[in-house]
Amino acid sequence: MxxxxxxxxxxxxxxxxxxxxxxxxxxxxxxxxxxxxxxxxxxxxxxxxxxxxxxxxxxxxxxxxxxxxxxxxxxxxxxxxxxxxxxxxxxxxxxxxxxxxxxxxxxxxxxxxxxxxxxxxxxxxxxxxxxxxxxxxxxxxxxxxxxxxxxDLRLPIPGDVRLKKLTDLLIAAPADHATVAEWASRIALSERSLNRMLAEQVGMSFGRWRRQLHVVLALRRLSAGQTVQAVAMDLGYESASSFVTMFRKMVGKPPSRYLMERLDLPLLSGPA
The missing domain is CATH 2.60.120.810 (Jelly Rolls)
Incomplete structure (x- = not known):
């Protein structure tokens, strides 16, 4: 529905x-x-x-x-x-x-x-x-x-078909620790070309764009009830603290506080 x-x-x-x-x-x-x-x-x-x-x-x-x-x-x-x-x-x-x-x-x-x-x-x-x-x-x-x-809860989607393929690859394997050069080679681009095209089409470096993707994926999973620890592991972070540090830098608050401020409110259909 x-x-x-x-x-x-x-x-x-x-x-x-x-x-x-x-x-x-x-x-x-x-x-x-x-x-x-x-x-x-x-x-x-x-x-x-x-x-x-x-x-x-x-x-x-x-x-x-x-x-x-x-x-x-x-x-x-x-x-x-x-x-x-x-x-x-x-x-x-x-x-x-x-x-x-x-x-x-x-x-x-x-x-x-x-x-x-x-x-x-x-x-x-x-x-x-x-x-x-x-x-x-x-x-x-x-x-x-x-x-x-x-x-700023937006994931820019590039128009180039190769960068769209890269988006799909990153979403499918968010924990993959490949270097920028390795990601570029997977879509038949040089590292320099990849960085230039991302700057032109999404206005972000590869690192910031990928972190923004992680924020989007994290919010989906955390709101569905997954723990911070589980989300951190799923996204490839070495520890929950390193994931929390990234989230705080991107969003301004740690994930638990960010969601608590939004979930500790009455629902239309009454208490869960």
């Missing part, structure tokens, strides 16, 4: 004469199945209550851990799928011109206030009174979205 992306539903959402349209929350699912690639005129906000949502656009994968949301601008082709037991809220938004909302896909941190507003928005009638209390709630949501901090 996934948030409905049938063409007739998307057309309907775009035609609803309101700045905010809600889709039913996806609750207590073992996984969120991958949706077909699609787009809509309205922007979409997917808020993860539980589990991890992954949003793929043409040049990147956005990871959305619990208590974060992904902002997908209108008209951007994308596909969405989940990791682990997923619970989310989906809002389709046609914001007014005043709020400084993102003009590109991004992951944002959801504050306690914004979280409660999004849950309240999920209960709004389809044709809510724009000039009444519901309309004021929508206006506050736009203000909070404009002020929400953006998190």
């Amino acid at each position: 996934y948030v409905d992306v049938r063409s007739d539903w998307l057309s309907y959402v775009d035609e609803v004469p309101r700045a905010l349209v809600t889709a039913n929350a996806v609750a207590s699912l073992e996984s969120l199945e991958q949706s077909p690639r699609h787009h809509h005129q309205k922007a979409q906000l997917l808020f993860t209550v539980r589990g991890v949502i992954n949003c793929e656009v043409e040049d990147a994968v956005w990871i959305v851990p619990p208590q974060c949301a992904v902002w997908i601008p209108g008209g951007v082709p994308h596909t969405v799928f989940g990791s682990g037991e997923v619970e989310c809220i989906s809002l389709f938004i046609e914001p007014p011109a005043t709020p400084e909302l993102p003009n590109a896909c991004c992951t944002i941190t959801v504050s306690s206030l914004l979280r409660h507003l999004l849950m309240r928005a999920n209960e709004l009638p389809e044709l809510y009174d724009v000039d009444g209390p519901d309309g004021r709630i929508v206006s506050v949501i736009f203000d909070e979205l404009a002020a929400a901090p953006v998190e």
